[in-house]
Structure formats: C-alpha cells, structure tokens
Amino acid sequence: MAAQTFKAGDKVAHRSWGAGEIVFxxxxxxxxxxxxxxxALSNGEHRLVDSPAMTIASKFNVGDKVRGVYSDDIYTIEAGxxxxxxxxxxxxxxxxGDVGHNDADSLKAVETTEDASLKEGDVVRTLHDNAFxxxxxxxxxxxVRAFAPYFPDRIKVDAGPGARMAQWTFRPQDFEKVGADKAAVHDGVVYDLTARYRDKDGDVWRFERCPDGEVHGAWTSRAIDEYDETLAETVRDYGPLTRV
Structure with a gap:
C-alpha cells in the first residue's frame, strides 16, 4: 500500500507526538x-516525521456539538x-433525534465559552449529561486538576469517590468556567456558592465570597460579612456539609 501523502497545513495525529500540523x-x-x-500542537516544537507514523486528524469526535455551515442546524456527532x-x-x-450524514466541510464546531485564562485550580461546570x-x-x-497531554485545550478533573475512573477528561465544548463568586474549593471538595448546605446539626448555611477574598457563611438570614465563619472553619466545626 502506498504511503499516505500530506501537505503543509494538514492537521495530523502522530503515534508518538500526538496532535500536530504539517509545516513542510x-x-x-x-x-x-x-x-x-x-x-506538535502540545508545545509548538517541530519534529521530523514520516508518513507511516501519521494519520489525518479527525475534524470532530463522537459527541461533539456541531452546526451546519449552510443550514445553521445543530447536530451531535453520532459516529465517524x-x-x-x-x-x-x-x-x-x-x-x-433524526440521524443522517454530513460532509465534514459542511459542518463547523459550535462556539464554546472556553476561557483562555483557564488554569489549574479553577472550577468548571459540565454543560450536558455524560460529557465526553x-x-x-x-x-x-x-x-481543574491538569491539562491533557497532547491536547492542551482539554482538562482533567478528579472523578470523585466510587467513580469507575480516577479522573475525567473534558473538551472545551463540554464545560464552562465558573467564576470565583459562584464556587469555591476546600480540601478537594467543590462548593456551589449559589446553593445551600446542611451541617451535622441540621442547620442550613449560605456562603459568599467576601471582599477579603475568603468565603464566609451564615446559617441565619442576615447579610454575610467578613466576621462570619469561613468555609474552612464551618467544615471543620460543623461538617460534613450536605448540599440541599
């Protein structure tokens, strides 16, 4: 079988270096x-490669949300x-729910809310069930615990106790970044600051990020301020906290 031919600009997948782009x-x-x-798209380094080690990279993956270039209709990639x-x-x-087929050139990726400043330690929200x-x-x-090797736009997160894998991987279209005023992380647990939590005594707490940068909480209806217990103190003294 003749070796596959590539040209400058082709997006490829290399068996050792991962995702890349042919430049010459x-x-x-x-x-x-x-x-x-x-x-190599992971770090921008240039590598000498031969065609047997490469394949043309797929434009989309199963589960991707795409839009018709001409129809503007939204589709989900089912196979290919x-x-x-x-x-x-x-x-x-x-x-x-109707399944059909579309040429790759007639589809484009649905724009996402990907934030170029996303970093380890940030909180993200999944956008759909069974994401990736x-x-x-x-x-x-x-x-966000790490970024995936060879795919710097993909993130890795801890799957949690009892999950079938230690970590999940998400693509940009699978998540959105959550602002620091909407979520906080303490001792590896992500807390939703728009939700309420019940402590071990049955009291229900609200939490807010205050001007001092810390998350403080209260179990009464009054305004929360910097003199209230921090999230860490609440977990230590009244935890575990259960979302309600």
Missing amino acids: GPFLRDGSEDNYLMK PFRSAYGEWYATKDED HADVKAGDLFE
Whole structure:
C-alpha cells in the first residue's frame, strides 16, 4: 500500500507526538521521499516525521456539538469519521433525534465559552449529561486538576469517590468556567456558592465570597460579612456539609 501523502497545513495525529500540523513536506531524507516537518500542537516544537507514523486528524469526535455551515442546524456527532472518495463525513443526529450524514466541510464546531485564562485550580461546570463519556450530569462542578497531554485545550478533573475512573477528561465544548463568586474549593471538595448546605446539626448555611477574598457563611438570614465563619472553619466545626 502506498504511503499516505500530506501537505503543509494538514492537521495530523502522530503515534508518538500526538496532535500536530504539517509545516513542510514531503521531502527526501535517507532515501525515503515521505518525510515531513511537523509542529506538535502540545508545545509548538517541530519534529521530523514520516508518513507511516501519521494519520489525518479527525475534524470532530463522537459527541461533539456541531452546526451546519449552510443550514445553521445543530447536530451531535453520532459516529465517524468515515472517509470516501469524496472526503470525510460523519453520521449526525439533529435536535429532533433524526440521524443522517454530513460532509465534514459542511459542518463547523459550535462556539464554546472556553476561557483562555483557564488554569489549574479553577472550577468548571459540565454543560450536558455524560460529557465526553464521563458519568456526570449537566451542572456538575469540578476543580481543574491538569491539562491533557497532547491536547492542551482539554482538562482533567478528579472523578470523585466510587467513580469507575480516577479522573475525567473534558473538551472545551463540554464545560464552562465558573467564576470565583459562584464556587469555591476546600480540601478537594467543590462548593456551589449559589446553593445551600446542611451541617451535622441540621442547620442550613449560605456562603459568599467576601471582599477579603475568603468565603464566609451564615446559617441565619442576615447579610454575610467578613466576621462570619469561613468555609474552612464551618467544615471543620460543623461538617460534613450536605448540599440541599
């Protein structure tokens, strides 16, 4: 079988270096004419590679939300990619649940709320059930623990006790960043500051991030201020806290 040919600008997946982009080639090297210069997308480094180690990267993944370029309809990628003489295509499901097919060039990614300043320690909210095959529900909160190797736009979060995996991986379209006024992390637990929590004595607490930067709480209806117990103190003295 003849080696696959690539061109500058092609997005590829390399078996050792992960996602990359062809910047030059093909060219002759060591008697072979299928050599390329590839830029690794994880860190921007350039690598000398050959075609047997690469495949064309898929434009979309199963579960992605996409929009029709011409129809403006929203679809979910159900299967694919499939390739024919006419190019790459996918099985897609529309918002009515009907499954059909669309060419890759007739689809574009749905814009997301990805925040370029996202960093480890930030809190994110999942946007739909079973995001990227994880056992999660839309609205679940997680702390960003790391960024996925070779895919710097994907994040890793701790899955939690009893989950079938230690961590989940999410793509930008699977989550949105939650502001510091809406969530807080203490001792590895994410607390929703828009919710209420019941302590071990049955009292129900509200929490807010105050001007001092700390999260404080109160179990009465009065305004919360910096003289109230911090979230850490509440957990220590009255925990565990259960969301209600």
